[in-house]
Amino acid sequence: QRASIARKASSSAQANSFHDSVFNHNSVLKKTAEMGISESEFNSAVTACQYARPGRGIYQFFAKETGDFSREEQAMFLAQLIHESAGFQYKEEIAYAGNNHHNAYQDNVGLPGKTYHGRGYIQLTWGANYKACSEDLGMGDYLLRNPEVVATNTELAVQVSVWYWRSRVRPQIRSQPNCFGATTKAINGAIECSNGFNQQAYNRYQKYLKVASALNIRNKARENGCYN
Structure with missing residues (x-):
């Protein structure tokens, strides 16, 4: 009994x-x-950038992880996600997808036999970042030991992207408010923001303008902060 x-x-x-x-x-x-952004708005923003409507689960994870973002910040974040992942099609750096035997992104934190190329919708790279992200997400060193899971798990792909935004991008936004280029600089500044006009950085901003229009953002961010 x-x-x-x-x-x-x-x-x-x-x-x-x-x-x-x-x-x-x-x-x-x-x-x-x-x-914040509704599911209908989220889908409209993605399709406005000429990509197919994303799977339903992606919005749910986006909504869960960005509940404290303003609509303006969500618009910038979403634009960068769309650009980095080609409309949520990819969770892994194309050049290294499925290749766990290359020597790129090696540092003194990464483990032997593991690769730390870009994974996630905003691509997480280097062993040090996988370790810091894993610890901040309450996962110990799990992502350091198993970096490949980020490319196979949609929720993790969103979570690591939000982690990168909060820890690496937000400080740039605070120092250069309402400057979209500052977010690009925090994500890929060494390549896109260090030598004058850059087509990829420009393309990111054009996507942002489409996203902002789809979301009816009145106070759109300026292009400044990357190469200008």
């Missing part, structure tokens, strides 16, 4: 836990829909 009671209690606790999880998840989506 005690075992039966225990099973019922366990079942009830699991049901309550599941209910709370669903409630919290739906609350996040509702809050984002009310204050």
Whole structure:
């Protein structure tokens, strides 16, 4: 009888836990829909950049992880995600996809036999960044030991992108508010922002303008902060 009671209690606790999880998840989506980007707007922004409508799960993870972003910041972040991933088609640097035997992005933090090329919608590179991201996400050194999982897990691909934005991009936004180029500089500045006009950086801003228009952002960010 005690075992039966225990099973019922366990079942009830699991049901309550599941209910709370669903409630919290739906609350996040509702809050984002009310204050941030709705799923319809998200899809419109992606298709405005000439890409196919993304899978439903991507928006859900985006909404969950960016609940504290303003619409203006969400627009800049989304534009960079779209550019980096070709409209959420890729979660891994194309040049190294599936190749775990190259020597790129080697540092003194990465582990032997592992590669730390770009993975995620904003591509995470270098062992030091995989380690820092993993620790900040409460995963210990899991991503350092298993970097390849970022390219196979949509939620992780979003999470590492948000981590990079918060830790590397936001400080640039604070020092250069409303300058989209500053976000590009924080993501790929060494290549796109160090030698005058750069077509890729320009293309990023053009995508941002399309995203901002799709989201009806009135105070659009300026192009400044990268090569100008």
